[in-house]
Amino acid sequence: MAQQQGMAALAAEKGVLFGSTLTRGQADESAEMRRLARQEMGAIVPGFEFKWPTLRPGPWEFDFSGAEAMLRLAEEQGQKTRGHALVWHGALPGWFGDGPADAMGMRTLLRHHIDTVARRYAGRIHSWDVVNEPVEPWDGRQDGLRDSPFLRSMGTDYIDLSFRWAAEADPQARLVLNEYGVEMATAEQEARRTALLRLVEGMLRRRVPLHAIGIQAHLAAARQHEFEAEVLRRFIRRIAALGLDCYITELDVTDRGLPPDIATRDAAVAHTYRVFLDAALAEPSVKAVILWGISDRYTWMNDSRFARREDGLPTRPHPFDADFRPKPAWDAIREAFRAASAR
Numbered sequence: 001m002a003q004q005q006g007m008a009a010l011a012a013e014k015g016v017l018f019g020s021t022l023t024r025g026q027a028d029e030s031a032e033m034r035r036l037a038r039q040e041m042g043a044i045v046p047g048f049e050f051k052w053p054t055l056r057p058g059p060w061e062f063d064f065s066g067a068e069a070m071l072r073l074a075e076e077q078g079q080k081t082r083g084h085a086l087v088w089h090g091a092l093p094g095w096f097g098d099g100p101a102d103a104m105g106m107r108t109l110l111r112h113h114i115d116t117v118a119r120r121y122a123g124r125i126h127s128w129d130v131v132n133e134p135v136e137p138w139d140g141r142q143d144g145l146r147d148s149p150f151l152r153s154m155g156t157d158y159i160d161l162s163f164r165w166a167a168e169a170d171p172q173a174r175l176v177l178n179e180y181g182v183e184m185a186t187a188e189q190e191a192r193r194t195a196l197l198r199l200v201e202g203m204l205r206r207r208v209p210l211h212a213i214g215i216q217a218h219l220a221a222a223r224q225h226e227f228e229a230e231v232l233r234r235f236i237r238r239i240a241a242l243g244l245d246c247y248i249t250e251l252d253v254t255d256r257g258l259p260p261d262i263a264t265r266d267a268a269v270a271h272t273y274r275v276f277l278d279a280a281l282a283e284p285s286v287k288a289v290i291l292w293g294i295s296d297r298y299t300w301m302n303d304s305r306f307a308r309r310e311d312g313l314p315t316r317p318h319p320f321d322a323d324f325r326p327k328p329a330w331d332a333i334r335e336a337f338r339a340a341s342a343r
């Protein structure tokens with residue numbers, strides 16, 4: 001049988017960069033993961049290796065071994081690397097605590113980190129998630145920004161400054177603001193979209209170097225009824241009208257809330273991928289689609305109290321099963337790329 005075209009190849013035919021997150025541990029442990037990475041990814045997003053806990057074992061130390069290993073792997077295979085993430089409240093090393101309380105201390109720490117890391121890999125990173133998840137309307141601020149340690153010490157300036165420092169350190173990388181919970185047609189997610197758009201408009205007015213918005217897209221098949229293609233498309237168009245691309249940065253689909261029957265779950269998950277991608281790819285400013293996992297063998301969802309199944313069964317959120325066999329989601333994603341128009 002002739003080899004079927006993989007997801008990345010079909011995406012590339014339409015001018016879309018396609019890939020997945022992958023960790024060094026997965027690549028070292030599993031030949032099957034290495035095979036899937038080769039066959040199915042045009043871009044790799046190291047899952048841990050560019051995050052603070054891996055890069056910064058101590059306040060004055062850097063450990064680049066994981067980042068180097070992942071970059072080498074991608075480069076040997078002719079794949080792009082997305083850097084994730086320079087500034088994120090969600091993964092900080094223990095020594096960080098709440099970070100320096102004073103603005104100058106935090107500023108020095110952030111600038112040193114961004115400068116060291118982004119400069120070291122300048123020219124080798126397709127795009128950086130410079131600031132990850134800066135919006136949280138439920139933190140009660142007027143501007144809808146997250147009450148993170150960075151904001152508490154530096155004020156809202158930390159976002160603009162992080163992008164400016166990243167642009168200086170790596171003028172070639174596309175600089176991305178990455179956010180979750182902006183895909184669905186719920187009032188809650190509408191509030192997140194509004195806060196995000198307001199932030200982005202302000203940044204562009206202040207001439208901050210920002211090139212794309214990352215839409216994470218952690219989806220749930222059981223909440224498919226809350227999705228409206230037109231709501232997502234309008235949001236993407238508003239971003240495009242500001243001159244920015246959109247990247248789908250962490251796409252996956254939990255089967256939480258679906259019955260245990262595997263065929264039922266797999267069909268619903270595949271359908272959710274297809275409907276979402278049809279909507280996103282209908283917008284020509286969507287230039288990249290990245291999955292947050294490729295095989296059910298390695299998924300963050302079983303460890304997440306929001307995404308794991310309430311009946312305790314392992315989740316089946318990715319296009320390959322735990323034995324690396326393709327699932328209906330694999331066909332659904334490939335079909336979505338086949339149906340998309342070229343950009």
Ligand code: 9MR
Pocket residue numbers: 047048051090091132180216250300
């Ligand atoms: O999937 C990632 C998980 O394995 C890590 O333990 C966690 C902390 O580093 O990060 C998870 O990935 C998150 C990503 O970095 C940002 N958006 C939400 C993702 C899922 O929690």
